Amino acid sequence: MKKWQLVGSTIVGASLLLGACGGGNGSSDKHKDVEGKVKGDGSSTVGPIIEKLNEKFAKDYPNVTVSNSTAGTGGGFEKFIAGSTDFSNASRPIEPEEKQKLKEKGIKYNEFKIAQDGVTITVNKDNDFVKELDKKQLKEIYSGKAKTWKDVNSKWPAKKIKAFSPDQSHGTFDFFTEEIMDKGDIKADKNADTNTIVKSVENNKQGIGYFGYNFYEQNKDKLKEVKIKDENGKLTEPTKKTIQNGSYALSRPLFTYTNAEKLKDNKGLQAFTKFLLKDEGKSAESAGFVALPKKDYKDQQDKLDKILEKDNKDKDSKKDDKKKDDK
Template sequence: MKKWQLVGTTVLGATVLLGACGGGNSGGSGSGDGKDLKGSAKGEGSSTVAPIVEKLNEKWSKDHPSATISSGQAGTGAGFEKFIAGETDFSQASRPIKDEEKQKLEDKNIKYKEFKIAQDGVTVAVNKDNDFVKELSKDQLKKIYSGEAKTWKDVDSSWPNKEIKAFSPNSSHGTYDFWEEEVMDKQDIKAQKNGDTNVIVQSVEKNKESIGYFGYNFYKQNKDKLKEVKIKGDDGKSVEPTKKTIQDGSYPLSRPLFLYVKEKSLEDNDVMREFLKFTLDDKGKSAEDAGYVASPSKVYKDEIKELDKYKKDSDK
């Protein structure tokens, strides 16, 4: 089975078709059940969330051969741009929608719903041969990524006087926005930036004095090549990202992962509505298959109730 991160990442924004080759126009028809469902729904956005969408669709498309879900992975910001422009039914996001994005949607009278489909823990990693960095606080990470700390010795006086090579996603990614908010207090990130998370992973692997951050699944897929760093919380305890610490939020860099869906698509597009129903009924199993963590069960239960408001009269 192919690994998702190798699909459409060398050319940013490449769209991956998920499902059967059906009609190219957005929209769906039929009973909303199995082979009767026809049409398509289109998404764009986070490369972090994209593997979850693919795993979901691998299962869903088996029973819906005439329905197509297409989704790109150009980044959260780029996804919202297309969502606002009216080009997509849903937007994948690794951060909450920004106020200015909300305003643009409101200006265009586009209503939407937010669905949390999984949990992630942004993972900090250093080169595998680094034998001194075992844990870092947010303040220390801020020093590194603001450029205040030029060498490891600037971070901790007991560490080597070697120049740090810091790597980061670029500003099109929700992970970048999350880092800017949670670690940097909105200060500029000064690092070598790249839109392809795989390049960041490879850079940390190849450079002995390097550090980088990315979604939990990227670390899990490359854990034999990298060294994970524990993060110190406000209580002084150092926590590593695990299924348990990400789900319960004790890992300081935990975050939810989202699908934002247009209300009009929920009302008028059977394919979109049925795919989202399948996503919520899946209760995070596909997210875990993709290397992430399921949300608490109550989250899915509440969101299914919200989605049920958009059932067609014939389905009620």
Template sequence: MKFKGIMLMLVMSMVLVFAAACGNNSEGNGGNGEESSDKVSGDVLMDGSSTVFPIMEAVAEEYASAQPDVKVSVGVSGTGGGFEKFSAGETDMSNASRPIKEEEVKALEEAGIDFTEFEVAKDGLSIVVNKENDWVNQLTIEELQKIWLGEATMWSDINSEWPEEKIVLFSPGTDSGTYDYFNEVVLEEEQMNKEATLSEDDNVLVNGVTGSKNGMAFFGYAYYLENKENLNVVPIVNGEGEAIEPNAETIQDGTYEPLSRPMYTYIKHSSVKDKQAVNDFAKYTFENAGDMAEAVGYVALPEEKYTEALDKLNEIAGK
């Protein structure tokens, strides 16, 4: 009897240990209905805006530590180029530095692709000049328009006290959402000066301005911050008549207007539902986008905006 009693106790102990282990495993796999530590595998394909790229690249790098078996590809075809790939069914997510256009929505509808727009951060489109340029202390939107339409080709055309030297322009390419935004807000849909050098790569624009004393370019705030030791940012006169530089505060509160703007990612519903990796990465994005945006030089949204995005994501996934 003694032997049987000992054996019974051992068996019961093993059962309790096994049960505890199962309970812990269940909790770690999302048994509490909230966070999951499950390992995920698969791929996430996204393309689009070079302005949004630094945020998504930072998120993808951090995510790789948590989910090393997921391959996240972040392309930079520009906002328009990204939407073309999105409507062709080549990507799960499309990053954009402007809202989607009607014709792009139509292309997605014709392809039978359901999607949702999510805001991820804020940006201040930054006007920059060469570090040696010590004469441009501010510009109005009207003056910017004259320069970029080619109506003013010399600095002295803007201000007679400025050098009588030709302005050298560097612009994002026509597939860029930054180009579209500038074209709408500053150029009012008129033809940009054909002598401007265009590129989808913002680093080309930075190098263009740093290499030319009379250079001028525009691009996202993060690229200015990354290169601020070699560039001067130009204060822009807002609707109140104040010359405002872009920074975290002026971009967030809207005083740096009209060049403050939201940045987006668009997510395909079927990818969220059918690809665990996409759902998991998207969730990770909205849990970390604020910190990542600030880490790379953009401005985070209020926390409730990210909470709303997570709720919407769960709704799409049917959770």
């Protein structure tokens, strides 16, 4: 288990700063000619995937330094819009207002899906009555309308609910707000650190919380998963199969966004993005998430190849134009 160092409100994985020191035992000579610095930020859900990936990448590319922070999806996009990062990780799609800000800054971007996740609802291990919830009941809990479990289901005890949620910097918060709250306010104890939410549910007998599937997988001996009814009344639960095929009611894709101009010029970023897609979700699986179908990775590798091919043609065209001007 990697240790995480808290820096201000941003969690930084110490093992993500591997590129500069990756030339030790087991490193490959074949990519020593590729150099560069690559900087990312964003989703704390995606962070463990990048960490696992970078452990492998650093061995093959010892002269590329990749650093990644986890300020949350929203916080990551703020830095991406400011132009201070090369890639931005997200546990939700980029929002229209973020697209507009990037447009105003003249920043073009590329979107890549890298894994699949299922937002998992959990209650305290000693809770012996909450086995399933529908989206309406979840909204009642997280809007504050339901104060006790009896308010949710008349057969349940009149014990006060203690609801926990990621804060507004998280894409998981945005996803839950969209899917469950109809964009209404979430009234719960909010925290930037997902591990704190896990601990809060573990320590509160009337606790309920939600977070990415990998956090549940890592703590399933301490928490109880709740099944979710979809709009058709079908009971669903998060498993690798239901998350990958999207049949789980709270399935979602995970993304990495690259700055198009920086991708064009930064060989390290090119190598890292290629490595990410060719990994085909192995790092995501080892981090507790679910890989996309292999065809999806192949389609995105083709997409990246076309982007880089076009960039090279544009560069060659500019060189030819410059030669003509010099003559």
